[in-house]
Each structure stands twice: as structure tokens, then as C-alpha cells.
Amino acid sequence: MRWINTRPGRGTQLALMLLPFLLLAVAYGFGSAARLAENANDKLLPSLAGFADAIDRMAFVADQRTGDYLLWSDTRASLVRLFAGLGISTVIALLIGMAIGMLPYLRALLSPFVAVISMVPPLALLPILFIVMGLGETSKIALIVIGIAPTMIRDLALRVLELPREQIIKAETLGGSSWQIALRVLLPQILPRLITCLRLQIGPAWLFLIAAEAISSDSGLGYRIFLVRRYLSMDVIFPYVVWITLLAVVTNYALDRIRIVVFPWSELETQG
Amino acid sequence: MSELVIQNVWKEYGDQIVLENVSLTVASRAFVALVGPSGCGKSTFLRMLLGQEKPTRGTILIDGQPMPTEPGPDRGIVFQRYSVFPHLTVLGNVLLGKEFSKSRHKAKLFGAARRNAVEEARDLITEVGLSGTEQKYPVQLSGGMQQRLALAQALIMKPKVLLLDEPFGALDPGIRAEIHTLMKRLWHETQMTIVMVTHDMREAFTLASRIVAFERRRDRPEEKQRYGATITNDIAIWPPRQAGVPSIFSPDRDGPVAFLGHRRDDLALSGESSEAH
Numbered sequence: 001m002r003w004i005n006t007r008p009g010r011g012t013q014l015a016l017m018l019l020p021f022l023l024l025a026v027a028y029g030f031g032s033a034a035r036l037a038e039n040a041n042d043k044l045l046p047s048l049a050g051f052a053d054a055i056d057r058m059a060f061v062a063d064q065r066t067g068d069y070l071l072w073s074d075t076r077a078s079l080v081r082l083f084a085g086l087g088i089s090t091v092i093a094l095l096i097g098m099a100i101g102m103l104p105y106l107r108a109l110l111s112p113f114v115a116v117i118s119m120v121p122p123l124a125l126l127p128i129l130f131i132v133m134g135l136g137e138t139s140k141i142a143l144i145v146i147g148i149a150p151t152m153i154r155d156l157a158l159r160v161l162e163l164p165r166e167q168i169i170k171a172e173t174l175g176g177s178s179w180q181i182a183l184r185v186l187l188p189q190i191l192p193r194l195i196t197c198l199r200l201q202i203g204p205a206w207l208f209l210i211a212a213e214a215i216s217s218d219s220g221l222g223y224r225i226f227l228v229r230r231y232l233s234m235d236v237i238f239p240y241v242v243w244i245t246l247l248a249v250v251t252n253y254a255l256d257r258i259r260i261v262v263f264p265w266s267e268l269e270t271q272g
Numbered sequence: 273m274s275e276l277v278i279q280n281v282w283k284e285y286g287d288q289i290v291l292e293n294v295s296l297t298v299a300s301r302a303f304v305a306l307v308g309p310s311g312c313g314k315s316t317f318l319r320m321l322l323g324q325e326k327p328t329r330g331t332i333l334i335d336g337q338p339m340p341t342e343p344g345p346d347r348g349i350v351f352q353r354y355s356v357f358p359h360l361t362v363l364g365n366v367l368l369g370k371e372f373s374k375s376r377h378k379a380k381l382f383g384a385a386r387r388n389a390v391e392e393a394r395d396l397i398t399e400v401g402l403s404g405t406e407q408k409y410p411v412q413l414s415g416g417m418q419q420r421l422a423l424a425q426a427l428i429m430k431p432k433v434l435l436l437d438e439p440f441g442a443l444d445p446g447i448r449a450e451i452h453t454l455m456k457r458l459w460h461e462t463q464m465t466i467v468m469v470t471h472d473m474r475e476a477f478t479l480a481s482r483i484v485a486f487e488r489r490r491d492r493p494e495e496k497q498r499y500g501a502t503i504t505n506d507i508a509i510w511p512p513r514q515a516g517v518p519s520i521f522s523p524d525r526d527g528p529v530a531f532l533g534h535r536r537d538d539l540a541l542s543g544e545s546s547e548a549h
Contacts, residue, residue, distance in 0.1 A: 164354035169324055170422075171357075174369035174429055175345035180379040184368065188359045265359050265409045 046235040054235035070224065071243070077219040079247070081137060082209050085144025089205075090198055092145070093152035098190060100153065101160020102182060111157065118150030123211055130216060140212040147208040148201040152194075159193045160186055192266035195259040199252050206248055274335060274346075274432035274465045275300045276321065281330030282500070283316055289500035290316050294330070296484060296503060301515040303459050303466045305476035308486035312501040314469045317486070318437055321467060322349055334433065345373065348426030348464075350439045355422035356410045362421055363406040366393040369429045396424045400454060416447035420454065427462065436468035440475065452478055460516050481513040482506070 008016060032045040046054070059071040066073075099106045100114070126143055133139040163186065171181045213222030221244055228236045260267045276298040283291040290313045298304050306314045319325045320332060323343045332339040334346070343349070356365050370389040371381050381389050397403055400420040402413075410418050419439055426434060440448045456479060459466055470476050476483050485505035488496070 166351045166354035167357060169322065169343050170349060170351070170355055170425075171368070171372075172343035173322070173345060173347060173349050173426065173431070174372050176368075176372040176379070177376070179377070180372050184371070184379045185357060189357075263359070265411070268409055268411045 043232045043234055046238070050235045051239055054233070055239050058236060058239070071240075074219055074221045074224050074240075075243070075247070077217075077223075078209060078213065078221040081140050081213075081220065082144065082205055084137075084141045085148070085209070086198060086201070086205055088141065089145050089149040089152055089201070090194065092149045093156050093197070094190070094194055097153045097156025098160060098182065098186060100157035101190075102178070102186060107157070114150055114153050114157075118154060120146075122147035122208060126212065126215065135216045140209065140217070143212045144205050144208045148204050151204075152197050152201060155197045156190060156194060159190055163189060188263075192259050192263040195255050199255045202248050202251055206244065210244075274463070276433065276465065276467070277331075277333040277336075278321075279331050279333070281317075281320065281327040281332065283313065283320065283325070284328045284500075288497055291486075292500035292502050294486075294502055296506075298465060298467065298482075301463065301465055303479060303481045303513070303515070304468070305480035305483050306467065306469045306486060307471070307473060307476050307483060308501065310471075312486045312488060314486050315437055318435055318467065318469050321433070322347055322435055345369070345429045346432045348429055348431035348434045350419065350422045350426055350434070350436050352438045352441050355439075356418055356425060358410050361407050361409055362397060362402060362413070363390065363393055365410070365421055366396055366424050366428055369425065373429075393424075393428060396428055397421075399427075399458075400424045414447070416443050416451055419443065419451060423454070423458065427458070430462075431464060434464045434466045436466065436470075438469055438471060441471060448475070455479055477509070480509065481515075482508050 028045065029048075032047055035042045035045050036047055055071075059069060062068065063070050096110065096114070100110050101107070122143060125146060126139075129139040129142050129146075133142060167185060168181060171185045176185070209220075210222030210225070213220040214226040217223040221240055225237050225240050276296075278294060278296045278298075281291060281294045282289070294317065306317065308314050316325065320327050321339070323340050326341055349355070357368065360368065367381070367389055370393065371379050374385060374389065375381055394403070394406065397406060400423055402417060402420055402424065405413065405417070410421065413421065422439070440451055443451065452475065458464075459479075468476075468480065483505070484503055485507075486501045487504040488499060488501045489504065490499040
């Protein structure tokens with residue numbers, strides 16, 4: 001039988017899915033054990049016990065200075081910034097993207113401008129944001145918005161343009177005005193795309209958040225990682241990285257579930 | 273009444289002449305089939321009737337008035353594909369026209385207004401043979417059922433003119449025959465004038481009351497650019513077909529078609545479709 005026709009069963013699929021994660025953990029275990037055997041105080045690859053200790057310290061013991069449970073207060077600070085940034089970007093992208101996709105006049109006006117803006121490296125703007133908006137929350141949220149909104153606008157505008165012209169003509173023959181067609185024909189078909197687009201932007205959003213937190217902040221997951229870097233605290237950095245990854249994965253999955261529940265037809269289509 | 277008068281219409285894209293000097297008068301309640309080879313401008317002509325494109329020269333009148341320059345509710349359309357909205361259920365698709373016309377800002381109906389509209393929509397859905405599928409999405413329907421839905425969706429606006437752009441071209445022969453039966457019945461029962469573009473001669477002669485053929489009179493490669501297609505044949509079906517009037521010559525051929533029993537593209541009696549997946 002050709003390789004392209006062989007398919008794993010359910011159990012094999014699960015095992016294959018877990019295998020790379022397991023291999024990574026085992027490889028780490030060996031590396032860590034080898035280094036610790038040579039030097040019991042090695043900080044680069046801490047043992048599992050070291051991690052457990054650090055996690056306990058960060059998550060379940062109040063900080064002596066502030067009385068906060070650091071992992072949770074960092075998570076809260078970061079997620080507020082992240083979701084504020086994602087939320088604002090979504091609203092901007094939906095309004096401007098739909099307008100560009102629908103109305104030729106606005107497309108002529110805005111489409112080239114957005115294309116140029118999306119090419120500006122957002123991190124290069126970070127100093128400007130800090131100078132103009134100060135070092136508080138505003139500049140960090142603004143960085144996320146500047147980083148991901150232009151891409152989302154372009155993606156959504158393209159999706160609107162990709163909708164078959166026949167659909168819009170049909171809606172016109174049903175007596176729809178521009179507003180009615182936007183509301184009942186375009187918007188509902190764009191929303192599932194918006195969610196998918198948002199999922200793809202979760203990664204970049206975290207990138208910009210951590211960059212902003214690393215440079216200037218007093219809380220947040222990115223701030224903590226860069227703070228403890230000075231003490232070579234790999235036992236804190238690794239769990240934080242895993243935690244951030246986990247948050248991103250869960251957000252990604254949750255958004256996809258929301259899409260399927262709210263827009264069941266969008267899933268039917270992909271199965272076609 | 274819905275008479276279409278097309279006078280000396282030309283259509284050019286830049287240097288390319290697509291249609292030249294097309295004149296045609298379509299009587300009210302006629303069923304005209306436009307036939308011709310690929311690329312001869314049949315669909316362009318239909319798009320001009322729809323208002324999606326403007327003639328370069330010449331005029332198109334509907335009931336003596338100049339044709340509006342954009343598509344409107346007086347002219348319904350069914351395309352070969354993409355005619356129905358994938359995000360709405362069968363019922364939602366048929367309701368949409370009502371909601372557009374009755375609710376200016378929300379484009380959605382509630383309460384008694386919605387109940388009335390739903391009732392009307394359900395009647396139409398039954399009329400085209402889709403009852404039982406009201407809550408399904410278009411992707412769950414077969415191709416033939418999707419085109420039936422597109423018809424119902426257009427019919428709820430009670431258009432003066434129904435335009436069909438190769439509506440049944442993608443369907444299997446068996447399913448096509450069934451939808452032809454439906455099409456004939458709708459033509460007899462409603463007040464619409466129908467203009468249909470088709471590749472299928474048999475379909476044209478089965479359904480239409482008049483066949484109009486488009487062709488390029490000069491088709492040598494060096495002439496293609498500067499000579500467009502025009503009407504080369506205009507055949508009235510004999511014995512004449514008239515909407516709402518059974519043919520005295522062969523009532524079997526025309527006439528309002530009686531229900532012929534259960535067909536492949538109809539729903540199973542249990543309400544479950546064997547076509548949908």
C-alpha cells in the first residue's frame with residue numbers, strides 16, 4: 001500500500017500526537033540530569049523538583065514585598081493588556097475592513113494607506129509610543145493594536161472581496177440597501193473569518209505584549225521573565241514560558257469552539 | 273405587465289466589441305431562451321437586463337421606462353452558482369427579501385410581521401418542493417435543491433422579470449428534467465416574464481416560448497476584436513406556448529404541468545432527504 005494511503009487509527013493518532021511532547025520532555029530530563037550530575041548548583045537546566053519549587057513559590061506563596069501571588073497577578077496584568085489590545089483591534093478591523101471591502105470609494109481612500117501602515121515595524125514605533133503615551137498601560141495596548149490591526153484589516157477586506165459577486169447582486173435583487181446588505185449578507189459571513197483571523201493574530205499579539213513588558217513595566221508575565229533573567233532563574237522562566245504557551249493554546253481553541261457554536265454553517269462548509 | 277424593449281444596444285469593453293446592434297422586444301409573460309456559443313455575449317446581455325452592466329450605446333426599456341442602472345427588486349435572478357446565502361437556513365434565505373423590504377434599518381422581522389412573512393415563505397418553499405428542509409443550510413442540500421431554493425428566494429419578491437443565467441447547467445439530467453417541470457409550472461402560475469441563458473438546446477426548446485440565438489457574424493481571428501455578436505435567429509415556438517394557457521395541440525407537451533408523483537430530487541415522504549449529506 002502506498003504511504004499516502006495509510007492512515008493512523010484513533011489510538012495511534014493520540015500516541016503520535018503525544019510523542020513529540022514526550023520526546024522533548026525526555027530529552028530535557030537527560031540533559032538536566034547530566035548537567036546536575038556534574039554540578040549540583042547548575043542553574044541552566046533545573047530538575048523537575050526545582051521547577052516544582054519555583055512554581056510553588058511563584059503561584060502559591062504570597063510575595064513578601066507586595067503580598068501578591070506573583071504568577072496570578074502577572075497573568076492578570078498581561079491578560080488585561082492582551083485582551084484589551086485584541087478587542088480594540090477586532091473592532092477596528094471589522095469596521096474598516098468591511099468598509100474597504102464593500103465600498104469602492106473607501107477602498108480607493110484607505111486600502112493603499114493601510115497596506116503601507118501594515119509594513120511599518122511596530123517595535124520600531126515602541127519608543128514613540130512610550131514618549132507620547134507614557135510608560136503606562138496605554139502604550140502597551142497601543143503597541144498590540146498597531147501590531148495586529150493593519151494585518152487584520154487587510155485580511156478582512158480581502159475576505160469581503162472574495163465573497164462571490166453573485167451573492168451581492170442577488171441581495172440587491174431582493175431589494176437590499178447597502179446598509180441592509182452589509183448587516184445581513186456580509187457581516188454574518190465575515191464574523192467567522194474574523195474569529196479565525198483573531199486566532200492567527202494571538203501569536204503576534206503575545207510577541208508585542210512581551211516586548212513592551214520587557215522594556216518597561218512593573219508587572220506582567222513578560223516583565224517577570226526579563227526580571228528573573230538577571231538571576232539566571234531558569235526554574236521560573238521555563239514554567240512562565242509554558243504557562244504563556246498554554247494560555248495562547250487555550251485562547252486559540254476556545255475561539256474556534258465559539259466559531260463553531262455561533263456559526264454552525266461555517267463548519268458545514270469546510271466539510272463540504 | 274412587464275414588457276422589455278431593447279433598442280440598438282451595443283456593448284464594448286475598451287476596443288473589444290462584445291455585442292453589436294441588438295434589438296429585441298420581449299412581450300409580457302414571454303419565456304425567452306437566449307442560446308449561442310460560448311463567449312458570444314449572452315451572459316453580458318443578461319447582466320445588462322439585470323442592471324449590473326450598462327450598455328455602451330442603445331436603450332433598454334422595461335414597461336416603457338428606462339432600465340434602472342443597478343439591480344433592483346423588480347428583476348429577480350438565479351445564477352448557476354452562489355445564488356443562495358450559505359449562512360442562512362432555507363427559511364432564512366427565502367425570508368430575506370421580505371425582511372429587506374419590510375424592515376429598513378434592522379433588516380429583520382419580529383412578532384406578527386415575522387409570522388406573516390414566515391407563512392408566505394413556507395408556502396413558497398412548499399411550492400418549489402422543499403418543505404421539510406426549512407431549517408437546513410444550503411450546503412446540506414443537493415445542487416437541484418439549491419436551485420429550487422434560489423427560485424423560491426427570487427419569487428418571494430414577485431419580480432416582473434425573472435432572469436436565469438444557466439440555472440440548471442450544473443445539474444444531472446434526471447434532476448434537470450424535474451426542475452424543468454417546476455419551472456414550467458411557475459411560468460404558468462406567476463405573472464413573470466422570463467429570460468433564460470442556456471447552453472442546452474433541448475432545454476431551450478422544452479421550456480421557452482421563444483428562442484433567441486446570439487452569434488458572431490464575423491468570427492475570423494483578425495475580425496474577432498472589432499465585430500461583436502448579434503441576434504442571428506429569433507424562433508417562436510410553434511405551436512405557440514402561452515403562459516397560463518394549456519396548448520390545444522399537445523397539452524402533454526405544454527400546459528400547466530400536473531404533479532407526476534415522487535421524483536428523485538423531491539424529499540422523501542418521511543421528511544428526510546436522501547440527497548442531503
